[in-house]
Amino acid sequence: MTSNQPIAASFRDPSGFLFTHQGVLYRQINQSYQANYDCLMESGLYEKLVKKGLLVPHSEVNQPPAQPDTAYKVIQPERLDFISYPYEWCFSQLKDAALLTLRIQKLALEAGMSLKDSSAYNIQFRDGKPVLIDTLSFEVYPQGQPWVAYRQFCQHFLAPLALMAYTDVRLSQLLRVYIDGVPLDLAAGLLPGRTRLNLGLLTHIHTHAAAQKRYAGREISKEQIKRTVSKTALLGLIESLKSTVRKLTWKPVGTDWADYYQDTNYSEQARQHKLSLVGAFIERIQPKSLWDLGANLGLYSRLASQRGIPTIAFDIDPGAVEQNYLQVKEEKESNLLPLVLDLTNPSPDLGWDNRERLSLVGRGTPEAVMALALVHHLAIANNVPLPMLAEYFSRLGRYLIVEFVPKSDSQVKRLLATREDIFPDYAFEPFEAIFGERFKILAAEQIEDSERKLYLMERL
Amino acid sequence: MQIFSIAIIAALGGLQAPPIKEALYLDPGSGSFILQLIVASVVGGLVIFRGYIARLFSFLRKSKPENEDQEPIDNDE
Numbered sequence: 001m002t003s004n005q006p007i008a009a010s011f012r013d014p015s016g017f018l019f020t021h022q023g024v025l026y027r028q029i030n031q032s033y034q035a036n037y038d039c040l041m042e043s044g045l046y047e048k049l050v051k052k053g054l055l056v057p058h059s060e061v062n063q064p065p066a067q068p069d070t071a072y073k074v075i076q077p078e079r080l081d082f083i084s085y086p087y088e089w090c091f092s093q094l095k096d097a098a099l100l101t102l103r104i105q106k107l108a109l110e111a112g113m114s115l116k117d118s119s120a121y122n123i124q125f126r127d128g129k130p131v132l133i134d135t136l137s138f139e140v141y142p143q144g145q146p147w148v149a150y151r152q153f154c155q156h157f158l159a160p161l162a163l164m165a166y167t168d169v170r171l172s173q174l175l176r177v178y179i180d181g182v183p184l185d186l187a188a189g190l191l192p193g194r195t196r197l198n199l200g201l202l203t204h205i206h207t208h209a210a211a212q213k214r215y216a217g218r219e220i221s222k223e224q225i226k227r228t229v230s231k232t233a234l235l236g237l238i239e240s241l242k243s244t245v246r247k248l249t250w251k252p253v254g255t256d257w258a259d260y261y262q263d264t265n266y267s268e269q270a271r272q273h274k275l276s277l278v279g280a281f282i283e284r285i286q287p288k289s290l291w292d293l294g295a296n297l298g299l300y301s302r303l304a305s306q307r308g309i310p311t312i313a314f315d316i317d318p319g320a321v322e323q324n325y326l327q328v329k330e331e332k333e334s335n336l337l338p339l340v341l342d343l344t345n346p347s348p349d350l351g352w353d354n355r356e357r358l359s360l361v362g363r364g365t366p367e368a369v370m371a372l373a374l375v376h377h378l379a380i381a382n383n384v385p386l387p388m389l390a391e392y393f394s395r396l397g398r399y400l401i402v403e404f405v406p407k408s409d410s411q412v413k414r415l416l417a418t419r420e421d422i423f424p425d426y427a428f429e430p431f432e433a434i435f436g437e438r439f440k441i442l443a444a445e446q447i448e449d450s451e452r453k454l455y456l457m458e459r460l
Numbered sequence: 461m462q463i464f465s466i467a468i469i470a471a472l473g474g475l476q477a478p479p480i481k482e483a484l485y486l487d488p489g490s491g492s493f494i495l496q497l498i499v500a501s502v503v504g505g506l507v508i509f510r511g512y513i514a515r516l517f518s519f520l521r522k523s524k525p526e527n528e529d530q531e532p533i534d535n536d537e
Contacts, residue, residue, distance in 0.1 A: 116486060117486050146488070146493055146496040146497055146500065147496065148486055148488045149486060149488075150488065150492055150493075150496045151487075151488055151489040152486060154492075203495075203499055204499075207495060208491070208492060208495050211491035211492065211494060211495040212489060212491035212492060213491070214491055215489075215490040215491035215494065216491070218490065227497050229496070229497055229500045229501065229504070230504060232504045232507055232508060233500035233501055233503070233504025233505075233507075234500055234504070235504070235507060236500060236502075236503035236504035236505075236506060236507040237496065237499060237500040237503055237504070239503065239507060240499065240503045
């Protein structure tokens with residue numbers, strides 16, 4: 001790891017930046033931010049937020065700064081297992097992140113500070129709960145000034161949430177295109193007309209978009225009147241945003257996978273045997289981290305997370321991820337992060353110089369990968385050749401727990417029912433030979449009362 | 461609701477942007493700034509009004525009102 005290497009995403013805010021030294025993450029605080037940092041620490045706000053689990057804790061360290069000329073202090077924030085992005089979150093994750101941002105802004109105002117940005121990228125999930133990771137987001141509350149991050153909040157949170165709730169849940173993917181949030185005029189155009197009857201959305205999206213249009217490109221005179229906004233009025237604004245966000249709801253009805261476990265061709269015996277086999281494989285390899293690809297509701301992911309292994313449960317279906325996340329919340333589960341991911345088009349490098357938001361693999365890979373009832377979807381429904389699958393899995397993790405579902409299985413029959421079978425290599429023997437080129441097969445077990453096989457493999 | 465929107469747009473015509481602090485690193489957007497001034501004034505007024513009403517009811521009932529303002533954002537759910 002290069003010494004004192006600034007993190008590519010950490011360049012917009014002149015208050016400081018993240019850098020790594022010998023693999024450890026640090027944050028340099030610049031002199032220009034000194035007054036704000038001191039206020040955060042001395043006002044009691046930092047302690048309050050950390051105690052409530054709303055802000056990642058940090059410690060001040062003696063690490064030499066990466067840019068000494070501008071440095072005030074260096075802090076070492078608590079490091080998270082994995083950085084996820086808003087376009088990988090389900091509806092309730094984005095909603096909880098929005099409510100957390102508003103809650104922090106309210107607490108900050110009460111402590112005489114304010115959030116100077118409200119980027120969704122400043123929120124991460126830790127043990128099933130959202131947490132603010134940007135310690136430098138606070139500034140001394142500029143008396144009388146409106147909330148500088150209001151527009152950003154509406155673009156990063158309110159607009160995509162409204163689109164997901166009222167138009168289509170898949171519109172969360174607009175956040176992948178618009179890195180600074182969904183433009184409000186676009187959101188206003190895509191939302192159904194009835195959202196104008198919702199006072200919050202009428203105000204913060206529709207009228208907001210109209211106001212932006214009205215003032216776009218207008219020259220602002222320096223002699224313009226001074227108008228201030230009281231703290232009570234700002235708290236009212238936060239209350240209005242909070243109320244608008246809280247009323248937005250979405251329920252996963254009719255999505256592809258949400259009722260998959262009810263629609264499976266498994267017998268109870270097969271299900272139980274598969275659970276015990278996967279559990280035994282995980283016990284055997286004891287991975288430091290695990291990704292469950294095509295995790296659905298996370299039934300098998302929990303075999304890892306409940307053993308204390310940091311686990312990410314990826315699924316293409318936002319409905320499945322929603323249900324999984326709600327279960328994590330409900331049962332206050334640790335070590336499990338459900339995320340939305342289309343494995344045939346994983347999150348790419350995005351933003352400035354394509355280095356601001358990292359690709360899926362660019363954010364780190366796990367020690368073990370689990371691909372249960374997934375290969376047939378990739379190989380048959382998406383025409384991904386088995387050698388490419390084996391190569392990809394081998395790059396992801398050292399260990400692979402993979403299930404092979406043969407053509408005789410009703411689920412595969414269903415995939416082939418409406419198309420020509422152009423997959424002569426899709427069978428046990430070729431599968432084992434092809435994956436055997438990349439992996440050593442440590443175990444291969446037939447799942448009882450089914451035609452499926454479960455493999456444990458280790459990268460060669 | 462449309463009347464509300466028209467009223468705000470009309471109000472926008474009579475307002476101009478406040479001077480924006482030079483130190484801001486985030487562009488708040490002129491339209492967003494001005495809309496916020498109006499909305500914050502209205503909802504801020506409502507917050508104060510609601511506070512008076514709550515106090516009035518509290519006085520009439522001689523019982524402590526529920527503090528609904530603090531519950532959702534401040535609780536640890």
